[in-house]
Amino acid sequence: MTDTVHSNDCDCFRCKIRSIQISPKATPNRRRANQPTKKDGNSWEKGTAKDERGMPYLSPGTLEPMPIKTFVENRHKIEESKRRALQSHPQEG
Secondary structure, three states, X not given: OOOOOOXXXXXXXHHHHHHOOOOHHHOOOOOOOOOOOOOOOOOOOOOEOEOOOOXXXXXXXXXXXXXXXXXXXXXXXXXXXXXXHHHHOOOOO
């Protein structure tokens, strides 16, 4: 690629860009469009499931915080076990 010599009063795009100290690679074109930054996946899949008090649900085998996706897949079983536990041990007030 040969670089052509331009006069001081050249009005081409490349000379204008050079005068304000921006590289031509900084400007988007068809091949090098400004791509949006990559974002994480669905937000409901990341993070931990928490109850109404803000405490995380724990996985039964490992006792580690349960991901939201796992909680949603097993929500009916978890809610039913909570309901049975509350019915068998009524709180004294």
